[in-house]
Amino acid sequence: MSNHTDAVRARAKQLLESGEVTRVIGHARGTTPYRSRPHFASSPEQTDALIHDVSCGSNLAVYVSKPKERVAVIAKGCDARSLATIIHEGQAERGNVLILGVSCEGKLDEGRLLRKLDFPPRQVKSVREEGDEVVVEGPAGDVRLPRDDVIMVNCTYCRARTPAVSDELIGEPVPPREEADQYPDLGGLDAMSEAGRAEFWRAQFEKCIRCYACRNACPSCFCPECFVDEYHPQWALHGGGQFRGNWMWNVGRAQHLAGRCSACGSCQRGCPVDIPLMLLNRWMERATNQAFDHLAGMSEQQKQLAALFRKSEAKASEHG
Amino acid sequence: MAEQQVAEAPAEQQATAAEWRPTLLAYLCNWCSYAGANLAGASRMPYDASIRVIRVPCSGRVDPLMIYKAFERGADGVLVGGCHLGDCHYSEGNYACQGRMALVKALLAAAGIEEKRFRLEWISASEGSIFQAVVNEMSEQLRELGPFELK
Numbered sequence: 001m002s003n004h005t006d007a008v009r010a011r012a013k014q015l016l017e018s019g020e021v022t023r024v025i026g027h028a029r030g031t032t033p034y035r036s037r038p039h040f041a042s043s044p045e046q047t048d049a050l051i052h053d054v055s056c057g058s059n060l061a062v063y064v065s066k067p068k069e070r071v072a073v074i075a076k077g078c079d080a081r082s083l084a085t086i087i088h089e090g091q092a093e094r095g096n097v098l099i100l101g102v103s104c105e106g107k108l109d110e111g112r113l114l115r116k117l118d119f120p121p122r123q124v125k126s127v128r129e130e131g132d133e134v135v136v137e138g139p140a141g142d143v144r145l146p147r148d149d150v151i152m153v154n155c156t157y158c159r160a161r162t163p164a165v166s167d168e169l170i171g172e173p174v175p176p177r178e179e180a181d182q183y184p185d186l187g188g189l190d191a192m193s194e195a196g197r198a199e200f201w202r203a204q205f206e207k208c209i210r211c212y213a214c215r216n217a218c219p220s221c222f223c224p225e226c227f228v229d230e231y232h233p234q235w236a237l238h239g240g241g242q243f244r245g246n247w248m249w250n251v252g253r254a255q256h257l258a259g260r261c262s263a264c265g266s267c268q269r270g271c272p273v274d275i276p277l278m279l280l281n282r283w284m285e286r287a288t289n290q291a292f293d294h295l296a297g298m299s300e301q302q303k304q305l306a307a308l309f310r311k312s313e314a315k316a317s318e319h320g
Numbered sequence: 321m322a323e324q325q326v327a328e329a330p331a332e333q334q335a336t337a338a339e340w341r342p343t344l345l346a347y348l349c350n351w352c353s354y355a356g357a358n359l360a361g362a363s364r365m366p367y368d369a370s371i372r373v374i375r376v377p378c379s380g381r382v383d384p385l386m387i388y389k390a391f392e393r394g395a396d397g398v399l400v401g402g403c404h405l406g407d408c409h410y411s412e413g414n415y416a417c418q419g420r421m422a423l424v425k426a427l428l429a430a431a432g433i434e435e436k437r438f439r440l441e442w443i444s445a446s447e448g449s450i451f452q453a454v455v456n457e458m459s460e461q462l463r464e465l466g467p468f469e470l471k
Contacts, residue, residue, distance in 0.1 A: 309419025
């Protein structure tokens with residue numbers, strides 16, 4: 001069960017009443033029962049809108065940008081990984097972020113959920129979790145679906161179901177998924193030939209409309225000017241539909257997220273044309289994990305990946 | 321001599337399909353590999369004219385994007401040359417390069433670009449013959465692989 005709404009509300013109210021934090025960043029109900037939106041509570045009354053259930057998938061670390069006063073963030077394991085990473089990269093002072101960790105067993109993938117239903121999305125009355133099932137209340141009563149069938153695919157191999165870095169924890173600790181280190185999601189790419197992979201990505205990147213939703217959703221994409229927006233040099237040709245420019249953007253993006261991605265899946269969730277961006281991110285995570293023993297945001301002491309390239313750090317083992 | 325080879329390139333690109341010559345883009349560090357290339361030229365060691373050299377102050381200056389951009393702009397292969405580990409003019413630039421290029425290799429593999437199209441080599445200023453061997457070998461491999469297309 002990962003409906004922590006009551007606990008999250010109570011703790012958020014406490015924090016704001018005592019003045020420990022000036023704001024609590026969490027989720028509120030979105031436009032449908034299976035959607036959530038970010039919610040920023042800066043007074044105790046505003047905490048009533050906070051929720052935390054299976055629909056709260058988006059990564060809230062994206063809203064933490066050099067806060068001047070202390071804020072609390074309701075952080076799933078992946079949000080906490082992102083927070084640890086951006087704090088380390090100087091985007092926030094550790095003392096200004098209270099990481100309110102919540103244990104998590106996976107969050108909904110809207111597309112996967114709706115494809116399992118035989119009634120229109122607007123007839124979904126509520127969504128809740130029971131044991132290992134997600135229960136959708138529809139026009140003809142409850143529909144029970146195994147959780148693994150309707151959560152984000154990246155959640156099914158999550159290594160941070162309990163936040164590795166947090167100030168406090170809401171909910172019982174949940175062990176990491178056993179599949180986390182085996183990278184089953186990469187099996188398809190692994191099995192392909194080089195030409196097959198090139199063909200696969202060609203088909204994917206051709207769809208890209210360069211809306212940069214992936215960039216906007218990503219907590220690690222905080223550069224004031226992204227390489228793709230530079231005109232001199234112009235790294236990636238502008239405009240969607242140009243394969244070469246799209247290729248540069250997606251490859252460059254994966255390169256810049258190597259060793260920094262928290263595997264939250266926000267980029268893929270945000271993608272309007274369903275490019276499986278997590279495949280590239282996870283591919284790079286596997287590479288950095290194997291070559292440098294580095295996993296982003298799994299400990300507070302961790303160095304940045306690029307720091308491990310230095311001679312003096314070359315063989316250092318980081319995460320613990 | 322190395323510069324002359326580069327200057328001749330445009331005319332050679334006119335070659336017919338049967339004589340297709342790959343484009344091998346090389347980022348060479350100023351202190352070692354570029355000097356190594358220079359030595360190869362000064363010693364009149366012939367090497368494949370497919371190479372196009374861009375001199376960089378240090379192999380640590382090579383941004384991974386510069387490699388992807390080369391492929392995007394139609395290079396058939398990319399070579400990065402730096403000083404041997406421990407010999408970097410800036411102490412640790414080639415270590416930084418080594419780490420970055422490990423990521424580049426991983427990402428190129430994910431994107432389906434053949435391993436042999438990208439190479440990182442340590443070539444010192446005295447190793448003109450190694451420069452010659454690397455360029456010839458890599459050019460030959462690129463000929464076998466054929467043109468790289470990302471259109």
